[in-house]
Amino acid sequence: MSERIFIGVxxxxxxxxxxxxxxxxxxxxxxxxxxxxxxxxDEVLMVSGSDMHGTPITIRAEQEGITAAEVAERYHQRxxxxxxxxxxxxxxxxxxxxxxxxxxxxxxxxxxxxxxxIYKNTxxxxxxxxxxxxxxxxxxxxxxxxxxxxxxxxxxxxNCGKPLNAAELLNFRCxxxxxxxxxxxxxxxxxxxSAFEEExxxxxxxxxxxxxxxxxxxxxxxxxxxxDRAITRDLDWGVPLPLPGYEGKRLYVWFEAVIGYLSASxxxxxxxxxxxxxxxxxxxxxxxxxxxxxxxxxxxxxxxxAMLMGKGGLNLPYDVPSNEYLTTESQKFSKSRNNAIWxxxxxxxxxxxxxxxxxxxxxxxxxxxxFSWREFVRRNNDELVATYGNLAQRVLTMVCRNxxxxxxxxxxxxxxxxxxxxxxxxxxxxxxxxxxxxxFREAIRLAMALAQEANRYLDEKAPWKEIKVDxxxxxxxxxxxxxxxxxxxxxxxxxxxxxxGRLSTYLGFGSELEKESWILKMPVVGQELTPPEPLFKKLExxxxxxxxxxxxx
Ligand SMILES: Nc1ncnc2c1ncn2[C@@H]1O[C@H](COP(=O)(O)OP(=O)(O)OP(=O)(O)O)[C@@H](O)[C@H]1O
Ligand SMILES: [Zn+2]
Numbered sequence: 001m002s003e004r005i006f007i008g009v010x011x012x013x014x015x016x017x018x019x020x021x022x023x024x025x026x027x028x029x030x031x032x033x034x035x036x037x038x039x040x041x042d043e044v045l046m047v048s049g050s051d052m053h054g055t056p057i058t059i060r061a062e063q064e065g066i067t068a069a070e071v072a073e074r075y076h077q078r079x080x081x082x083x084x085x086x087x088x089x090x091x092x093x094x095x096x097x098x099x100x101x102x103x104x105x106x107x108x109x110x111x112x113x114x115x116x117x118i119y120k121n122t123x124x125x126x127x128x129x130x131x132x133x134x135x136x137x138x139x140x141x142x143x144x145x146x147x148x149x150x151x152x153x154x155x156x157x158x159n160c161g162k163p164l165n166a167a168e169l170l171n172f173r174c175x176x177x178x179x180x181x182x183x184x185x186x187x188x189x190x191x192x193x194s195a196f197e198e199e200x201x202x203x204x205x206x207x208x209x210x211x212x213x214x215x216x217x218x219x220x221x222x223x224x225x226x227x228d229r230a231i232t233r234d235l236d237w238g239v240p241l242p243l244p245g246y247e248g249k250r251l252y253v254w255f256e257a258v259i260g261y262l263s264a265s266x267x268x269x270x271x272x273x274x275x276x277x278x279x280x281x282x283x284x285x286x287x288x289x290x291x292x293x294x295x296x297x298x299x300x301x302x303x304x305x306a307m308l309m310g311k312g313g314l315n316l317p318y319d320v321p322s323n324e325y326l327t328t329e330s331q332k333f334s335k336s337r338n339n340a341i342w343x344x345x346x347x348x349x350x351x352x353x354x355x356x357x358x359x360x361x362x363x364x365x366x367x368x369x370x371f372s373w374r375e376f377v378r379r380n381n382d383e384l385v386a387t388y389g390n391l392a393q394r395v396l397t398m399v400c401r402n403x404x405x406x407x408x409x410x411x412x413x414x415x416x417x418x419x420x421x422x423x424x425x426x427x428x429x430x431x432x433x434x435x436x437x438x439x440f441r442e443a444i445r446l447a448m449a450l451a452q453e454a455n456r457y458l459d460e461k462a463p464w465k466e467i468k469v470d471x472x473x474x475x476x477x478x479x480x481x482x483x484x485x486x487x488x489x490x491x492x493x494x495x496x497x498x499x500x501g502r503l504s505t506y507l508g509f510g511s512e513l514e515k516e517s518w519i520l521k522m523p524v525v526g527q528e529l530t531p532p533e534p535l536f537k538k539l540e541x542x543x544x545x546x547x548x549x550x551x552x553x
Pocket of ligand 2: 128129130131174175176177178179
């Protein structure tokens with residue numbers, strides 16, 4: 001039975017270009033999941049957009065001496081150019097700078113305000129007398145009170161993932177001038193998170209299908225007790241408050257950005273000329289998945305669900321399959337720390353499927369994972385080229401050369417051949433299960449294992465020898481290997497859409513796998529074929545040194 005799946009993906013801050021951490025953490029797993037469900041025949045809506053607001057952008061603008069709008073627009077355009085190169089198949093990608101988003105965020109604010117879930121309070125906020133302004137979020141740095149990490153910021157600690165208030169930091173200082181701020185009174189609006197504590201605990205306790213790290217982090221956080229959080233800031237960049245008298249304040253970026261999932265869905269519906277079409281993705285038995293890196297967990301398992309509970313009538317997350325960090329030398333890739341490997345740069349030298357393969361096979365699903373150029377080259381050469389690509393190339397070239405560019409007659413199948421076909425069908429069942437449960441590494445491992453199995457079959461049968469004595473036997477071996485390839489193109493499709501599309505045409509099927517289904521399709525005897533080009537290119541070992549030198553390690 002087909003399902004309806006909503007996929008929300010973290011909104012990247014438009015303060016820098018994309019690095020491999022973003023891809024491995026959020027965008028690639030979301031895209032794999034979307035492509036998989038579309039191929040299964042499910043209805044999918046995958047949305048996100050650039051986060052144009054917040055202090056990461058104003059800080060960058062101040063550093064460069066340009067406006068925040070200019071910074072945000074520049075990186076938004078770069079993201080838009082990167083997505084197709086990466087093969088990220090958005091149903092809709094927008095930004096938080098739209099009038100639709102501001103309106104949706106303001107409506108959410110007012111709805112929660114009217115129900116008493118948002119209230120006003122006077123608080124002490126850090127104020128730098130040297131810079132003469134309040135210091136929101138990332139304008140303050142200091143030591144995390146929980147894990148003692150020294151580079152924690154006024155909104156969150158990147159090391160232990162806990163959201164923070166500036167006043168909780170130890171040894172806090174102004175990011176701009178390094179002086180310790182004083183605390184001054186200012187009025188802010190608060191989200192009454194405490195009102196949702198019990199409902200949230202009851203809800204999270206039913207989420208036994210969540211990843212252990214996500215579930216444990218969330219429960220620990222909830223059981224420490226929820227504090228109400230300020231959701232406005234003294235800033236002039238962001239979505240204005242929908243109430244008169246607060247012109248110098250804006251909605252806090254984290255309250256506002258998560259609303260993007262809803263506003264993007266509405267904008268998608270409007271763009272299709274069906275303004276109500278978003279509703280079916282936010283109600284009924286639609287399952288909502290949110291793909292994010294682990295620093296975003298509390299915003300998606302606590303704050304956003306609390307907002308949705310308060311508003312009512314909209315689906316809560318079904319799953320939040322958050323990834324851990326992609327690291328270099330055990331440090332989180334970070335724009336701000338400048339230790340990143342940039343997506344556009346990598347894609348200017350290597351194929352997109354090589355990158356997607358490495359990041360899928362080494363995805364930081366359950367622990368932080370170091371990116372390694374040695375692994376990049378090894379997996380490309382040993383697995384993509386020697387195991388999978390070579391299998392396709394050997395089989396299809398022989399078929400084209402010896403059987404007049406047509407899928408050959410295979411006659412009667414022997415035991416060994418039937419076993420490979422059965423294993424291929426079983427692999428599709430197992431990858432289906434793994435992908436359904438967001439076990440991406442497991443799924444891609446299963447597919448590559450079948451490619452190895454098909455190579456063993458081919459080496460045993462040796463059609464290049466058979467053909468000299470028994471052309472019909474060689475035809476059978478090659479046909480059965482084509483059946484395995486037919487299964488592989490489906491299983492690899494969510495991960496490696498470019499090469500799967502090509503393999504699909506080489507096998508005589510169309511290139512649009514999403515129009516098929518997650519089953520083993522047999523190549524059609526007599527179908528005309530075009531001789532194949534290699535699916536992947538071998539990389540020189542020198543790539544490891546060149547790239548490591550480029551990173552300055
Ligand atoms: N090294 C990483 N590994 C895994 N996920 C990451 C990594 N860096 C960022 N992400 C995820 O990518 C998404 C978008 O990131 P965002 O633009 O918010 O950057 P960020 O986390 O502030 O990164 P930075 O530290 O580079 O400024 C978020 O869900 C974030 O968790
Ligand atoms: Zn200062």
